[in-house]
Amino acid sequence: MSDDEFVITYRVRGPLEEVHARAGAIAVEQSHEFPTAYAAEYTHRSLGRVREVREVADDLADVSIVYPEALAGHNVSQFLVMLFGNTSLLPGIQVTDISYPRTWLAEQPGPRFGVTGLRALLGGVQGPLLASALKPVGLTTEDLAALAYELAAGGADIVKDDQGLSDQDWAPGLERVRASAAAIRRANEETGHRTLYFPTFSPTRDYRDELAALADAGATGILAMPGVDGFQLLRDLSTDPDIALPVLAHPSFLGAFVADGTHGIAPDVLFGELLRILGSDIAVFPSYGGRFSFDREQCARIADRARRPLGELAAQMPSPGGGMSLERVPELVEFYGPDTVLLIGGELHRDRAPRAAVREFRSVVGR
């Protein structure tokens, strides 16, 4: 951290002399975006500058660029514009690290609940948490509610909507949410266990009314998709003055930033750190060994960034998903540690007995 500057590290492909030129171009693109020759008198307070270019391999170097704090303009969007806005259009450049101005970081609320707050909402449970999803899309309102009941009755900590559940004719929006929420409430009353329910939320200009309707329908958490619906949404939800619900960030569309390992935003920075700063309590990401392509090292880094000390920000729960199974739980728990939300979706249904599968999870993790 520094007093009044961001230092952003970009990993840049290319021969070293070319990287030096690209570094200078990034510093301008992400700040002035103006030909430096015509802008000399304005450079003192708003121009990025290259601090260092470090070769890390053949045709690969880490470039550190310093930006004045003021560029971020006190809002989430402008911070992201400064971080990688136009440079997103240039191939072979990846954000790999960010150092924040102390004052700026202190202004970021971060997760409202975080690891500690989430455990409190769940009645103080210890150990790894289990999330599962209401799916597949195509189930009726009744079938989804029945599944929600089974998952909650088995003792899942979090039941989330599949991100594809929306306003389909066979399971229309709020009616569906109300039915699933009621089923989970009933299971909670019967078992004494607390299961939280995170419906998918893609707001329009009527954010306030829509969020209120979702809370009124029984949501006890919110699933948000910042890649689709904007990054500010995490901030809006995590600081909403009227409705305080934990926020789960789903990676839909965010893959554009991470699928090409040489471009975008490093997965640990995106899922572990940026989503946390923006206010997500739980960050879902594709785990190693599933259907997607992060390796073990990347996953370990995501989990580390989500939980390590960062200013005064609460820790975020990493939530590895994407092809997880019960058989892998011991390995995943050993790898990710207890402050983790294991997201097991379709594989809980293998024996068509999701309640028993959830119980098996709890027994495997000693809960």
Place this chain on the structure above:
Amino acid sequence: MSDDEFVITYRVRGPLEEVHARAGAIAVEQSHEFPTAYAAEYTHRSLGRVREVREVADDLADVSIVYPEALAGHNVSQFLVMLFGNTSLLPGIQVTDISYPRTWLAEQPGPRFGVTGLRALLGGVQGPLLASALKPVGLTTEDLAALAYELAAGGADIVKDDQGLSDQDWAPGLERVRASAAAIRRANEETGHRTLYFPTFSPTRDYRDELAALADAGATGILAMPGVDGFQLLRDLSTDPDIALPVLAHPSFLGAFVADGTHGIAPDVLFGELLRILGSDIAVFPSYGGRFSFDREQCARIADRARRPLGELAAQMPSPGGGMSLERVPELVEFYGPDTVLLIGGELHRDRAPRAAVREFRSVVGR
């Protein structure tokens, strides 16, 4: 178009037999996201299916997948989730074409103004339009307003904020917008020419109040960044019941979808078609021959998709930018045609006489 199905074409890398397997996986990932073996009874109405796999080169094939219309769930976000949500996390897959259900497309309002409406707002001007930007970040409110006046007095059609202008201490948000808007209004009154002013808009949960404040401050257009602030924002702005302003979509952060030519969403589909369907009147994209990396063919396709017949949707103005100069205007006009907004930023300042530079543009294009 079809009656009730989307057909989405993905270009997939890999040996042909592997592509066949990946095609099946995409169809599931983007619809059920559920192990097919456990979901047999729900497949009829919600499961994607592979229609065709066509090899187009070694290790490259076009995969067409059919999705039921209902998956899109009557909202922008769910349509995007279906299009490329989780699959964004898989490398080597690019959306290259979309065929829409007739009824779904008919429900999309698209651009509120489009090419014709924008020309009407500008007093019926013919020929290529010129947009320029208030920049660099670092100028004071007064300096920005003075620049706005010069650009408008010279006869620019559109003056937009640099996307990095925000709430910086030396040029705070609404005060800055008011000053620039007033300067443009004054120039318009003096010259009889109409220049529109598009400030940057990154709303929070208070969208309605913030948009009203911007309009009240004198905005006559809106610059939106769907990559940062969500795709729904374009729909919200283009259908706002109270404030009807043209919308310019800026590519900040959208580069993540296009910088890697083997992954994401093809530039013509993203800039030319999706932004248009979502409601942008003007799509800014990096032109060939500038600082970014699209080639001529990609740029021609973007412009074509922006303007070609698509249901009843108004045509969108393509706006090539990113390192344009006055010298290139004749070539760019010949290439892109008259229904184009040429975005020339920094290079208008080369001789420190932006008003004269704008006049030169108009003379070059015969206006």
